[in-house]
Amino acid sequence: MKPALIVHGGAWDIPDEAVDACKSGCHRALSAGWSILSSGGSALDAIEAAIIVLEDDPVFDAGYGSHLTLDGHVECDAIVMSGATLRAGAAATLQRIKNPIQVARKILENCPHMMLVAEGAERFAKDQGMPLCKPEEMVSEAEQEAWMKCKADKHAAEHHRGHEQGTVGAVAIDAVGNLFAATSTGGTCCKLPGRVGDSPLIGCGCYADSEAGGVSCTGYGEAIMKVVLAKTAVDLLRQRAICVDPPAASSCDASTADFAARQAVHLFAKRTRATGGLILLDRHGNPSFAFNTPRMAHGYVAPDGTFLTAV
Numbered sequence: 001m002k003p004a005l006i007v008h009g010g011a012w013d014i015p016d017e018a019v020d021a022c023k024s025g026c027h028r029a030l031s032a033g034w035s036i037l038s039s040g041g042s043a044l045d046a047i048e049a050a051i052i053v054l055e056d057d058p059v060f061d062a063g064y065g066s067h068l069t070l071d072g073h074v075e076c077d078a079i080v081m082s083g084a085t086l087r088a089g090a091a092a093t094l095q096r097i098k099n100p101i102q103v104a105r106k107i108l109e110n111c112p113h114m115m116l117v118a119e120g121a122e123r124f125a126k127d128q129g130m131p132l133c134k135p136e137e138m139v140s141e142a143e144q145e146a147w148m149k150c151k152a153d154k155h156a157a158e159h160h161r162g163h164e165q166g167t168v169g170a171v172a173i174d175a176v177g178n179l180f181a182a183t184s185t186g187g188t189c190c191k192l193p194g195r196v197g198d199s200p201l202i203g204c205g206c207y208a209d210s211e212a213g214g215v216s217c218t219g220y221g222e223a224i225m226k227v228v229l230a231k232t233a234v235d236l237l238r239q240r241a242i243c244v245d246p247p248a249a250s251s252c253d254a255s256t257a258d259f260a261a262r263q264a265v266h267l268f269a270k271r272t273r274a275t276g277g278l279i280l281l282d283r284h285g286n287p288s289f290a291f292n293t294p295r296m297a298h299g300y301v302a303p304d305g306t307f308l309t310a311v
Helices: 016-037 043-056 100-110 118-127 141-152 221-227 229-238 257-272
Strands: 004-012 076-082 088-094 115-117 168-173 179-185 206-209 213-219 276-282 287-291 295-301 307-310
Touching: 004 016, 004 043, 004 213, 004 276, 004 287, 016 043, 016 168, 016 295, 016 307, 043 076, 043 100, 043 168, 043 179, 076 100, 076 206, 088 100, 088 118, 100 115, 100 118, 100 179, 115 118, 168 213, 168 276, 179 206, 179 213, 206 229, 213 221, 213 229, 213 257, 221 229, 221 257, 229 257, 229 276, 257 276, 257 287, 276 295, 287 295
Parallel strands: 088 115
Antiparallel strands: 004 168, 004 295, 076 088, 076 179, 168 179, 206 213, 213 276, 276 287, 295 307
C-alpha cells in the first residue's frame, strides 16, 4: 500500500503575518513524518515525529507555545489512536512534558489504561524514562504577553493570535496499511485550571478505524464534544453518505473523503453554531480536510510525493 500523511496546525482566524510561519511549520512536520513513511517506517513513528515538530513550534497551540490557563500555567493534552486495534493513549493537563504526544504514545503502548491526567500522567511518564521539565520552560514569550493582555482586558480575543484555536494533529497510513491518528493541544487561553477539551478524547478530537479512516479535529472543544466530531466523520467514511441538509448541487450517492469531511463540519456548524475543522485519511489513504473558520493551517503529501500546504 502507498503510504499517506496529512497534518494540521489549527483552524482559526490566522492573521496574514502568521501565514508563512504556519505553512512552514506544516511543511516541516510533513518532512519529518514522510522521511519515516517513505523509507518503510511505521505510521505511529511518522505521526509522532510530525506532531513533535508542531509541538516544538511556538506558532502553534501545542507543547511549547501552548495557551496559558487563568493561573498563567501551561496544561497540555494529547492523544494517539490505532486504527487496527481501536486502542488509544491519551494524556491531559500536563505541565512538565515538552512533547505531550510522547506521553500519549507511552500510554498507548505500555499502560493498561487509555487515559491518564495531571500528576498521575507525569508520574507514569517519568517511570517510562521520560524527563520532566520545569513548568516555566513550557511558556513562550508570546503566550506570556498574550495572557497578560487577556487578563487585563477580560480575555479579549483581538489580543491573541488564534485565541480559541491552534491545536495540531496528524493522520498517517504506512506501507503495510497501519493507520494512526493523533492530536495535541494547549487548550484555550485563560481556561480554568483543569479544563480538558475535545483534543484528548477518543471520538471527539481524534479517531481512527482501519476499516474506514482516521481523523484529527481542531476548533472550539466544547462544541466538538457535543457532536463527537472525529467519530462522526469516520462514520461518514464507513457507510453510504447520509446527507445533512446538503446544498442542492451535492450528491448523496456515495461517501468520499471530501464528502465526509465537508458533511461532518456542516453538521458540526449546524448543530453547535461553533467553528472548527478537521483533517482525515480514508482507509485507502485519500486525504481531505474541511473547516468553517477563515483559515486552517494544513498540509498533505500528494500522490507524486510533493508536499502541499495551505492555510
